[in-house]
Amino acid sequence: MSKKLVIVESPAKAKTIEKFLGKNYIVKSSYGHVRDLEKGNNAVDVEHNFKPKYAVSPEKKKVVKELKSMMKKVDEVVLATDEDREGEAISWHLCEVLGLDPKTTERIVFREITKSAIQKAINNPRTVDEKLVDAQQARRILDRLVGFELSEILWKKIKGKLSAGRVQSVAVKLVVEREREINNFEITNFFKVSALFKLRNEEGKWVELKAEYPQRLSTLDEAKKFLEDCKPAEFTIANIEVKPLKRKPAPPFTTSTLQQEASRKLNFAVKRTMMTAQRLYEAGHISYMRTDSIALSNDALGSIGRTIEQEYGSKYHQVRKYKNKSGSSQEAHEAIRPTNFNQRNLGTDSDQKRLYELIWKRTVASQMADAKLEKTTVDIDISTRQDDQLRAEGEVLIFDGFLKLYIQAKDDDDDEQEEAKGMLPPLQKGQQLDLKSMTGKESFTRPPARFTEASLVKKLEEQGIGRPSTYAPTISKIMEEGRGYVVKESREGEKRSYAVLTLSDGKINEKNETETTGATKNRLYPTDMGMVVTDFLDEHFEKIMNYNFTANIEKEFDEIAEGTLEWQTMLAKFYGPFHENVNQTLEEADRFKGERLLGKDPETGLQIIARISRFGKPLIQKGHFDEIGEEEKPDYANLRPGQSIETITLEEALKLFDLPRDFEPFEDKAVMVNVGRYGPYVKWGDQFISLPRGEDPFEVTQDRAYEIIREKKKADEPIMTYKGEPVTQGKGRFGPFLKINKIYVNIPKKYDPDNLTQDEMIELIEKKLEKEANRYIQKWDKEKxxxxxxxxxxxxxxxxxxxxxxxxxxxxxxxxxxxxxxxxxxxxxxxxxxxxx
Structure with missing residues (x-):
């Protein structure tokens, strides 16, 4: 029997597949793409029908050499890369560099790495699908042309080392527009009225019934009037309506919905989700993780059905066949699902186990029966307000169905998030109710929520921008430190006062309480640079930044994959107008600083401008050059953390010029307070002393500056000597420490840092020095x-x-x-x- 070489993309996948093939198969990995477009602006020959110039990546030359060597030992090569455009392209490139004919070389595909799937694929080989290769090639070439030419413009018109891209720039625009929507949102207040009634249940025990007034009241006076009217009122049950409800399970996971649910339930970033899913797929535990299909195979449906009936009983099983609405799921034959439903717990680490369990539950729940509930709505008349009613709602779970296994999560701030409604006590129409208390609470309208990584993926998918394979790399790219267009941060909110009116025992009390508003956790914020770049591209490349245009490009890639559109025709149609636009912008556009005029300095009358510097730093400038003359240098001030050129006020900007602040010398050395790259500090002579965390440099007085200097002097005073070297003691971000010869010695919690004995200090120092010596590394500048x-x-x-x-x-x-x-x-x-x- 002939010997065959099977080539896959990853070593982990190779290892799994090798277990299912016999001794006549050798499985090797290409470690992803073996070649790519050449570097530089000559990688695509536009003049000759967009002919690409490819080169084997330097780090892959050894891989290619080994594969060629291995080919000499076998009779046939089988390509087994992933079944999507990227995987198809890898197979085609392998044919090119290994001298294989793509029209005759066996190509096998499978959606899961199981013995049956591999054997079926081996028995049903095909050849490389050049239409899929064309679609991938068109995307790669288009993205190279757009990215290269737009980035060059950004270097010349804004700042060097910036980048732009067909999908990434649109993703940044979504974040920028959401931030501006939040900044421009006008918060209005309103009042919600709720009432608490007391009544006896069937057993004679006192129970409570909570009801609400369904409408909002606009002002405090309206709320007071409502409560005043309710003082003498009688409350009677006018109507009781009982309705059956059904809740259906969510469909199985696509790439996008897996990323969203893993974010909500497991707190995984998008990249972390995809890396973990990749490992589960390569180990043979789940089907392919890049898909936009919600369908399940008949084999999977049968296996899920048997699992449900064994674990929960036949009444919990309900066959559902999901189909995508669009019907154009890109190369996606099946949703993400386990390969063996008998295995509930799989994975080699915590991340894999948790994500696998999530996939297992979601997939199985999708084939379970509806949850059946009974919803009761009670309308309560108010005798003194003929046109108004209070409403109480409750739910009873009649049959849990899929809820026995899985509840879909929602974003914390999702407007559709429903409060859990409890069961109501027995009630009768016409029954009078005793009011225990009534509350009118001030609330506020909320702006749209900032994106999380997962909700941004959801938005991209809704807009038709990108495809399953592009979501994670796009989000990683816009958050890369070098670009700095978007940051993921948790920010503290602000305190806000709200009014509460309470009617109890015939009296109305009014008080003010406080709450925190605007606090966020792991939300996406655009940087000033992200906003400036977005504005520049929006102004000069409106078509590229248009969501519908970007989505239509994706559809054209689909048409290329289906063979209904030629890829060179598509590129020519796009590139001609785009390149003309690029040349026009290079010639006509001025350098873009994102300037925002804040007003005039009351002292000098000069304009105060917020803008981006030529080095990409947000700053405040006092005076245009035409105001002060070309030879004069304007005053500049750096923004503080959390400030933005987009939202800073004139008052806030003027305050920034209060720094640096000079004080009288201390011990004959100059004293100054300022803010630098690493935060606010006191400068004493040539020594920089950081301010304690949270301390405002604008509020530091001369006495406080002297106090900080004294504290630093005291901290730097030796508390002992060790082998002739002075030992100092201090407290840093990681806790208390000793310091000797530039080496920091952490003081463990079991020691009292304020009462260390000399023997304890020596013991800690010697342990640290021994550890340092064992590492054989001097901490001069370990980066170099x-x-x-x-x-x-x-x-x-x-x-x-x-x-x-x-x-x-x-x-x-x-x-x-x-x-x-x-x-x-x-x-x-x-x-x-x-x-x-």
Missing amino acids: VALENGRWGPFIRYKRKSISLPKKADGEKYTKEDLMDWTLEDVMEIVNKSPKK
Whole structure:
């Protein structure tokens, strides 16, 4: 029997597949794409029908060489990359670099890595689907052209090292528009009235019934009037309506819904979800994780049905066949599901186990019976307000159905989030109720919620922007530190007062209470640079930034994959007008600073401007050059953390010019308070002393500055000496510490830092020094140079070079003590003498 080489993308996938194939198969990994478009602006020959120029990635040359070598030992090659456009493209590129004919080379596909799926695929090979390759190639070329040309414009018109992209820039725009919607939202107050009645149940015990007035009241006076009218009122049950309710389970997971639910229930970032799902897929535990289909195969439906009937009984089983509304799910034949429903717990780590359990429950629940409830609505007449009624609602769960296994989560701030309604006590029409208390509480309208990673994915999907394989990389890209367009942050809210009216025992009391508003956790905020870049692209590339246009491009990729559109035709139609727009913008557009005029400085009459500097830093500028003259330099002030050029007021901006603040010298050294790269500080002579966390530099007085200096002096005073070296004590962000010769020694909790004995200090120092010596690393500047111990002895690591230490004069080996005595100058002398490669 002939020997076959099976090529997959990842080593983990190779390892799993190898278990299911016989001795006549060798399974190897290509480690993803083996080649890509060449670097630079000549990778696409636009003049010759967008001909791409590909090159094997430097890190993949060894892989390609090994695969070619392995081909000589087999009779046939089988390509088994993922069944989507990206996987199809990897197979095609492998054909190109390995000298295989894509029209005859066997290509196998499977949605899950199980023995039956692999055997079925082996027995039903096909060839490379060049229509899918064309779709992937069109996307890659288009994104390269757009990204390269837009990025070049940003470098010239805003700041160097910025980037733009067909999908990423639209994603940033969504975040920017949401932030502006929040900033421009006008918060209005209103009052909600609720009442608490007391009555006896069938057993004669006192119980409570809560009811609400369904409408909002606009003002405090309206709320007072409502409660005043209710003082003498009689409350009678006017109507009781009982309705049966059904709740249906959610469909199985797509890529997007898995990312959203893992975010809500497991607090996973989108990237973390996809990495974990990838590992579960490669281990054979779940079906392919990049899909926008909600369908399940007949085999899966049968297996789920048997699982439900065994675990819960036949009354809990209800077959459901889900179909996508659009009917154009890209290469997606099935939803994300377990491959073996008998296995409830799988995975090698906590993340895998939790995500697998979520997928298992969601998939099984999708085939379970509806939950049946009974909803009771009670309308209560108010004798003194003929046109108004109070309403009480309750629910009773008659049959739990799928709720026995799974409840779909919602975002914390989802407007559709319903409060759990409890069961109501026995009531009768015409029954009079005794009022225990009535409350009129002031509430406020809420702006739209900022995006989480998962809700941004949901929005992208709703707009038709991107596809399952693009969501995670797009979000990672816009949040990359180098771009800095979007940040994920948790921010503290602000205190807000609200009024509460309470009617009890015939009296109305009014009081004010406080609540925190605007607090967020792990929400996406656009940076000033993100807003400026979005505004620039919106102004000059309206078509590219249009959501519908971006979605239509995705549809054209689908048409290419289906064979109804030629990829070069699609690119030509797009690129011509786009490139013309690029050239026009390069010629006509001025440098874009995102300037916002805040008003005039009352002292000088100069304009106060919020803008982005040429280095990409948000700042406040006092005076235009045409006001002060080209030779004069305007005054500048940096924004404080949390401030934005988009929202800063004139008053807030003027206050920024109060820094730096100079005080009288302390011990003959100049004293100044300022804010720097690492936060606010007091400068005393040449020494920088950070302000304690939360302390406002604008509120620091001269006396307080002197106090901070004294505290720092005291902290720097040696409390003892160890082998002639001074030892100081302090407290940092990680707790109390000792410091000796630039080495920090943490003080464990079992010690009292205020009452350390000398013996305890020596013990802690010696343990730390021993640990440092064992690591063979000097903490001079570990990003650039380190002294380490390797297999062949100690060496210097510098800029990816390993430089052996010269032999000792006495021929002896280096000891730990020797290495700890080395200085940075000693090490750099050897580095500088080492031969250049």
